[in-house]
Structures are given as structure tokens and as C-alpha cells.
Amino acid sequence: MNGVAVGGHADASPVVTERQAAVTRRYDRMARFYDLMNGPMERGGVLERRRRMVGRADGRTLEVGVGTGRNLPFYAPGVELVATDVSARMLERARHRAAGLSIAVTLELADAQQLPYRDESFDTVVATCVFCSVPDPVRGLSELRRVVRPEGRVLLVEHVRPTNPVLGAVADVASVLTTRLMGPAMNRRTEDNVRAAGLEMLELRAEGIWREIVARP
Numbered sequence: 001m002n003g004v005a006v007g008g009h010a011d012a013s014p015v016v017t018e019r020q021a022a023v024t025r026r027y028d029r030m031a032r033f034y035d036l037m038n039g040p041m042e043r044g045g046v047l048e049r050r051r052r053m054v055g056r057a058d059g060r061t062l063e064v065g066v067g068t069g070r071n072l073p074f075y076a077p078g079v080e081l082v083a084t085d086v087s088a089r090m091l092e093r094a095r096h097r098a099a100g101l102s103i104a105v106t107l108e109l110a111d112a113q114q115l116p117y118r119d120e121s122f123d124t125v126v127a128t129c130v131f132c133s134v135p136d137p138v139r140g141l142s143e144l145r146r147v148v149r150p151e152g153r154v155l156l157v158e159h160v161r162p163t164n165p166v167l168g169a170v171a172d173v174a175s176v177l178t179t180r181l182m183g184p185a186m187n188r189r190t191e192d193n194v195r196a197a198g199l200e201m202l203e204l205r206a207e208g209i210w211r212e213i214v215a216r217p
């Protein structure tokens with residue numbers, strides 16, 4: 001590992017551990033198809049959101065839930081990047097993508113809910129479309145708060161539960177299926193979770209179900 005030490009969080013509860021194992025298995029299974037399945041979402045605006053947020057990363061940067069590495073092309077030269085995921089198969093795809101881009105990145109298996117890094121060891125922490133899948137998002141976001149420097153930034157792109165009550169209820173029902181079949185929930189209240197994790201939201205761009213959030217500890 002790249003000069004890191006195991007973080008300070010207590011072990012996850014058995015329920016979270018079990019749910020995480022199921023999520024990890026799903027992403028391992030889905031890794032081969034992930035980019036293909038995500039194509040329409042990328043063209044529907046996610047690509048632009050990635051470019052906008054990831055381009056703001058600066059200094060020593062941690063990306064959690066890097067997946068197949070779709071954000072890698074958007075990091076500015078000079079960013080010192082460590083990128084992590086719980087799924088070895090997704091990480092393998094990210095490794096291929098990084099090789100094709102000749103970008104310097106350290107790829108590591110790590111759970112966002114229990115990051116193996118020292119407190120305040122990153123200038124920027126990035127996560128896109130991750131906290132829909134992490135079983136305990138507040139715990140994960142608290143870990144992001146722990147590892148980012150006090151003057152650093154947490155950059156998030158996430159889809160959230162629709163604010164419209166009817167669509168919100170539809171998302172609740174749909175999430176029963178999406179979490180079982182694929183991994184992500186469609187009804188996460190990420191802004192509330194960010195606050196509950198002790199992060200202060202400095203910027204919030206809301207468009208439909210999408211949120212671009214810049215936060216700090």
C-alpha cells in the first residue's frame with residue numbers, strides 16, 4: 001500500500017458486513033457489463049457531471065468506489081491519485097483503463113466504510129455514484145470526512161431519492177429490485193447523509209435526481 005495505515009473506524013456490524021458482501025458480489029458479477037449498461041446514463045449527462053467535478057480534484061486525491069475507472073480521464077495532470085473499490089473485478093477494469101490512459105494511479109481494494117488511510121491524509125476525496133450502493137452511507141461518508149484534510153474538499157456526484165412524493169415512493173419500491181439485482185438503491189437521501197456524517201456542504205447543484213456536492217469537514 002502507498003504509505004497508508006489502517007483507519008480508526010471500529011469494525012462494521014455483522015449486518016453491514018453481510019450486506020456489503022452481497023453488494024461486492026453483485027458488482028463482481030456485473031463488472032463485464034457495467035460500461036455497456038451505463039452508456040445511456042453517461043450520455044444523459046453523467047459524463048458532463050464527471051468532467052465538472054473530477055476536474056476540480058487537486059493534490060493528493062482519493063477516489064472511493066472507482067468502479068471501472070470512468071472518472072480517470074478527467075483528473076488533471078499532477079493529481080496524485082489513489083483509487084479504491086471493494087470489487088476486485090471492477091478494479092481490474094479500472095486498471096486496464098488506467099493503462100490505456102497512461103495515468104499514474106495507485107489502485108487498491110478498500111471499503112469506503114472502513115478506509116485504510118490515516119486521518120487528514122488527502123487534499124481531495126472523490127466519489128461518483130457510490131453512496132447509492134454502500135450499505136451504511138453515513139458511515140462511509142464519515143470515513144471520507146476523517147481522511148480529508150480540514151482545508152480539503154469532498155467532491156460527490158450522486159443520484160438521490162426524488163423530492164416529488166409520488167416519484168419518491170416509486171423509487172422506494174424500485175430500490176427493492178435494483179438493490180437485489182444490481183446493487184444501487186434509487187432512494188438514498190444523500191444530502192441528509194452528508195450532513196449526518198459531519199460534512200459541511202459548500203456547493204450543491206441539484207438537477208432532477210442528480211446532485212453535485214462540494215463539501216468539507
Ligand SMILES: C[S@@+](CC[C@H](N)C(=O)[O-])C[C@H]1O[C@@H](n2cnc3c(N)ncnc32)[C@H](O)[C@@H]1O
Nearest residue numbers: 027065066067070086087090111112128129133
Ligand atoms: C454504481 S458503481 C459506480 C462506479 C464509479 N464510481 C462510476 O462512477 O462509474 C458503484 C461502485 O461502488 C463500489 N462499492 C460498493 N460498495 C462499496 C464500498 N463499501 N466501498 C467502496 N466501493 C464500494 C462498487 O463495487 C462499484 O464499483
